[in-house]
Amino acid sequence: MAGEHSRGSDLARAALRAARERSGGRARERNRRQPGRARRGRGWSGPDADERDPQEFGRLVRRMVHARGWSDRLTGGQVFARWGELVGEEIAAHSEPVELAEGVLTLRAESTAWATELRLLQRQLVRRISDGLGERVVRRIKVLGPAAPSWRHGPRHVSGRGPRDTYG
Template sequence: MSTDGETAGPPDHLAGLTGMDMVRRALEEARGAARSQGKDVGRGRVAPARRAPAAGRRRRWSGPGPDVRDPQPFSAATRDLAQSRGWSKQVAEGSVLGQWATVVGDQIADHAVPTSLRDGVLTVSAESTAWATQLRMVQAQLLAKIAAAVGDGVVTSLKIQGPVAPSWRKGNRSVPGRGPRDTYG
């Protein structure tokens, strides 16, 4: 406003604009001036300037992205624990024996059972000599399935055994030869 009672017109850069156009231009200029001073302006309110975190201080919230402090699946937590303690090999060996049906499939698991795993040699007991023969024929595929499930190097070879026949030897002394079988018909 002027001192002699006359009203001053719009500034020169707003001259020629009318109504809402003049308001929009003035608002854009005000926002630009606020941004140049470091203030974040949006929708009519001025946000306080954000400070960078001090060196060595961590923020207390994790935010929208993944963070190591977020809840983890139990399997990931146990895997990390096994790796940090050096138990990975033992866990892999245990998973071969514990998850036998899922590793080799239900059909094989119904007829063969793992009995031991020592020094990379997995001993498998088959329910019949026919199943033992079949497993020996597909031994390479079984090793590939096991390696895919638990990792390479856990099982290096298979020792497949058929059913154990009853022993006819009783006591400290026995007679050499066919023994009691030759009396059967």
């Protein structure tokens, strides 16, 4: 195009194209030498996608959860949030999850009969939770019976049987 009959605008386009090819080639070479570094250009975002552009909220939350290592804790929280859905309404009505630590889920049963029933259903419960949330979230279940009333009140305590020792 650089012939005798080229117009000024054609010459300007050809020069711009040549300049872009030269600068683009250097930028590609620089990115190949430093693969971990993103190309820094102007101080504003261009027409291409950039991490500075507005993004979906869910994507930002997923990235933050992954970066901070919260994914295991959030998955464990789903056990508490979806307890009735995971184990069934009847079991959920008579038990509640108390703690999840290192793959061991601690449950509190409504009565000693339900505690025994939950101990017998332990494998099935672990399977249901694994089907709903994924493997390795809950590996074992520890079942506690109902909480008994405590006779121990206050910061100081005298050892012995307590108020029942006067009955015989």
